Amino acid sequence: AQTVTQSQPEMSVQEAETVTLSCTYDTSESDYYLFWYKQPPSRQMILVIRQEAYKQQNATENRFSVNFQKAAKSFSLKISDSQLGDAAMYFCAYRGNTGTASKLTFGTGTRLQVTL
Amino acid sequence: DAGITQSPRHKVTETGTPVTLRCHQTENHRYMYWYRQDPGHGLRLIHYSYGVKDTDKGEVSDGYSVSRSKTEDFLLTLESATSSQTSVYFCAISLTGGVNTEAFFGQGTRLTVV
DSSP: OOEEEOOOSEEEEETTOOEEEOOEEEOOOSSEEEEEEEEOTTOOOEEEEEEETTOOSOOEETTEEEEEETTTTEEEEEEOSOOGGGOEEEEEEEEEOOSSSOOEEEOOOEEEEEEO | OOOEEEEOSEEEEOTTOOEEEEEEESSOOSEEEEEEEETTTEEEEEEEEEETTEEEEOTTOTTEEEEEEETTEEEEEESSOOGGGOEEEEEEEESSSOTTOOEEEOOOEEEEEO
């Protein structure tokens, strides 16, 4: 079974600074996707960024980028120029091809605090 | 925003009572999922559906049942609610079961069992 580990329960960053959230995963599959979801206090799950395992190039979406190390099974999220609106819970998730439906497996989450 | 509506949004119920949560989608997506979110556990899959009347168990399915009689509706039932089922429940939908298909989430239902 696939597992996703987020070892940082809480992180803090000052506004305009850069922060990196860590995520490691375990799988024996070769075809999979990795995701970062943001959950603000509204509880809505918002997709921030995704990475296909076959792509060597790291995904980037505006201020959000990932460092995908496939051999190390590591998938960290970097947030540049942090803003107050970035404060939220962030979940790393894995989606593979096993079974009838490709189910998402989530990490336990990292709560990000943004300070002035 | 994807057309996903969960109802109710909040519910308080007593131990031992049956509870049904509803997920309604207007996207005609084939796959639907129920997750529960608990502190320290992230989101964990309860049950999922890959078509009308086609459902299967997730990793935390004990005490839960589901039904899908129409493409747009996926119901989660707690036959006899327990305090351990106090949680936030999320419905998600996906057009296909493919690994590259994005999943969209509902707003969540906060269930408290007293």
